[in-house]
Amino acid sequence: MHIKKERILNSRQSLLLLPALIYLLVFYFLPITNIFFKSLSLNDGFSLDNYVRILNVPVYRQVLINTVKIAFSVSFICLILGYPTAYFLLKLPKRIFNVVIIIVIIPFWTSILVRSFAWVVLLQKEGAVNNLLLKLDIISQPIDILYNATGVHLGMVYVLLPYMIIVLYSSMENIDRQQLKVAQSLGANPVSAFIKVFIPYSLNGIYIGFLFVFLLAFGYFITPALLGGRKETMIAMLIDTQMNRMLDWGFGSALSFFLFICIVIILIILSFVVDIESIINKSQQS
């Protein structure tokens, strides 16, 4: 049935939004404004010196580019791994599904510091992974999978994959599988039915899942700090140094606000590349 839901709230229903809006105002928008003003002051009086420093000194540009690269590749890998997993979850009988979903969610209950540290133990030269590969004669020398990009990607994908799976699954759950059967009865083989019908309907989930993981990965601190080398320095680590050690809160605030603006810009760009409105409408029509 093609029913387009009424999306206009009447004024009494809008009042229900008030508590959430007030919460956001006090605990989100106000602090961000505070940070913004802190970043403008440099020894009394307004100045954009902090921002000039960010744009001029090459290290901050380099770190920002590194951060975007890592966040992007981690999100991409999560998508590649998460999509088949979510699809697989769709097909499971209920009992097995319950077990698998718990396995996916259990890592959330463990502290991220513990999980990241566990990867250090696994990936080190004489760690479990290298020992296994050596025993199976797949390699003859221990491989370098820690304190570099490989280690960071392994750790971050491990932590962020459940988010991707859950978002993709909930969007896939809402896809009407009758459409696939219709396509097949009209002559399509299962594979092209999947490609031409299922995937477009799941684009909404893909977009949201990718964005979600990307935003999380962008601000990551602990995992790259523990598992990465000096070239995997991400911007959150620099902000931490400025705030906690150098005590330059003005500059730290400027870096934070800069990060915030970058994310907003990326969101705006992505919203042009992927037209959200039509995707949401399309998936609602299914």
Add this chain to the structure above:
Amino acid sequence: MQMIKNLQTLSFQGRLGLKICMCIFALVFIFSGFNGCSKDNQKKELVVCSYGGSFQDAQRKAFFTPFEKETGIKIVEANWSGEYAKLKAMVDSDSVTWDLVTVAEGSIIERGIIDNILEEINYSKIDKSLFFEGSLTRYSVGFDLFSTVMAYRTDAFQGFPPPQSWADFWNVEKYPGDRCLRKDPRTTLEFALLADGVQMGSLYPLDLDRAFKSLDKIKKHVKVWWSSGHQPAQLLASKEVVMVSAFNGRIWNAVKNDNVPAEVVWNQGALDVDSWVIPKGTKNFEAAMKLIEFTSRPEVQKEFIKYISYGPTIKSTFDNLDAKTMKDLPTAPENYPKQFIFNGKWWAENERMVEEKWNQWLIKD
């Protein structure tokens, strides 16, 4: 009708259950509040903050536990890694939760003095003349002297004479293998200059360009950059690297307690002092001073040496030590002259500028 009646009974019971739960929660909160806020507790409790790991374990065994036994003052421990911002924020916002803090970097003390966030030490019961030179300031009392030194795995260079200097650390042909240096310009820049041939006496003020050029030579051989005291020892133990820079006491602990085959090189080490400071505005000044006086006794410092090989700040502690213990201490007569003293004052003045250059250097290829 029956269904609605059931629902109504359910909701009444549900609400009763909810009310009971909330009463219990409220009572729990009230009673826990009582325990925390009693005035008596504040007098009999001292919050001490330190760097964790085997270092804090040693402090606990040699200082805190005997102190509790002797005075009845309970010690509550806290952790930090030298985040000066935390200390300053605490004092500035008048919510000081640490009564006594261990500070491992002279530059933090200097900044604390400039920012006026430390209490002046009451030396009425402490004899300053008993201490090694450089251990005391108006606002801090040193309780151990430690060194940042080179350490290596003894099974890494079979048949070769072991590395003896920072020039050897930089010599990758003679001593191949991955290295680990501190992710911090402090001491790392000094070591780079020493490797390049600068004499210990003419290190300060640091020639930054020369130091970074020297570091460029070793950069791609440094596999890991450590930021926490336990890391270098752990990396040597897991054979991830063959040579490190590290705090001497942590290596000693790894050798003694975990049987890691490692050796410390005293030559060209950087000497520094671990001190007590009292944040301004603490309500437990007397108790804090009592602990400081306690750790300034030679027999207490001697006890501390048992658990971690950091040198005492009281000269007379050396009088009764055996040679075996002595050789592991940075301030032993055979080790002391080989090292230089880390200049906290220069670093306090130049930290900010150096830090940015350091970050820049670290990131680029």
